[in-house]
Amino acid sequence: MPAPLLFGIPGRRPRDRSLGRLLDGARDTSPDGVLIVDADGRIASFNRRFVRLWGIPRRLIAEKSDRKALQYVLDKLVDPQGFRARVQYLYKNRRERSREEIALRDGRTFERHSAPIFSATGEYFGRVWYFRDITERIESEARRRESERLKRHQELLASVSHDLPTPLTAIEGFTETLLNGALNDARNRTRFLKTIFNQSRRLRSLVDGLLEMSQVEAGSGRPQPVRLDLSRFARDFAAGMQPIFRRKRMRLRLSVPAGIFVAVEESTLSRVVGNLLDNAVKYGFPGSTVRLSAARDGRRVRVTVSDRGIGIAPKELGKVFERFHRSEAARRHGIAGHGLGLYMVKKLIERAGGRIRVESREGKGSSFIFALPHAG
Ligand code: ADP
Secondary structure, three states: OOOOOOOOOOOOOOOOHHHHHHHHHHHHOOOOEEEEEEOOOOEEEEOHHHHHHHOOOHHHHHHOOHHHHHHHHHHOEOOHHHHHHHHHHHHHOOOOOEEEEEEEOOOOEEEEEEEEEEOOOOOEEEEEEEEEEOHHHHHHHHHHHHHHHHHHHHHHHHHHHHHOHHHHHHHHHHHHHHHOOHHHOOOOHHHHHHHHHHHHHHHHHHHHHHHHHHHHHHOOOOOOOEEEEHHHHHHHHHHHHHHHHHHOOOEEEEEOOOOOEEEEOHHHHHHHHHHHHHHHHHHEOOOOEEEEEEEEEOOEEEEEEEEOEOOOOHHHHHHOOOOOOOOHHHHHOOOOOOOOHHHHHHHHHHHOOOEEEEEEEOOOEEEEEEEEEEOO
């Protein structure tokens, strides 16, 4: 790359003086550092903001050496080679516009835009470069992310410390009672053991839920969707869930036409459908029917899981996908849960390029509707 002449070369000035002044004014009042380079790669003009941003000393300006000025700028960069290569590329590929972030060794970050300038007849005049200091924006984004992370961490701690003690106390208490003689109490020992068993299952489901959530949040790599035959998947899945439905005298009705294919990882779809069906059983009325249906909707496939059950109050509809959210109705009915399933379901679906929403009437039932890409 020819070292751009940074100083000394007068820019092309429009013949009309007032227009020329207007353009100079626009350049000088710009919040960005502006640098204009002519067709030969020599610098035609720059504004004060440009000098200030890069901290170019007066002495260097007075020297009028473009080579030294360029070196001065390169010395300030974390990746001077990358900077040079990108500039060279853009001088070769004149039609391209550019936008990138540049890291400086003093900790600042600049955003750099550039665009070519052509005449109406297509003659190349040069390129204009804009530099903006975005350090504050980047730092405040990092602070926001950090405070979100802390908030989530605290929520997690609060939830775990709320959900762990109850089952632990029950397990300890009943075990102690058994050890202290209740083992010989033929009438009560089975009841005590059942309580211990149920409470340890509750603990296990919390621990499993937390582990699963941390896996989903860590999101190991890019999803690798496959072409899944939905009706076959639904049939196999439903067969595996029969015992869970039977326990509550509930039925699962499938309405998935043949020939619908979704593009998704099978483990993702299993987790999503498994969670939604588990909930439909948990929050559904005993003896009721749950429906799993699907239909093509343009380039997507829409899947609906509907139940007849306790439903969700309108004011809580927007919250069910939040981590640890449990509805008032769920608590009132004494239905156990940790509020992790739907949070995970939403994450998984969004990662697979889909969307999920819920419709519900309290006391009547709920429908969870999600869309995934159709696999053509
Ligand atoms: P969990 O069921 O373990 O509490 P989820 O994340 O699966 O966690 O669900 C979050 C909340 O959304 C539940 O606590 C419940 O209040 C509500 N919910 C989920 N599914 C249903 C449903 N099918 N019917 C009624 N409420 C539901």
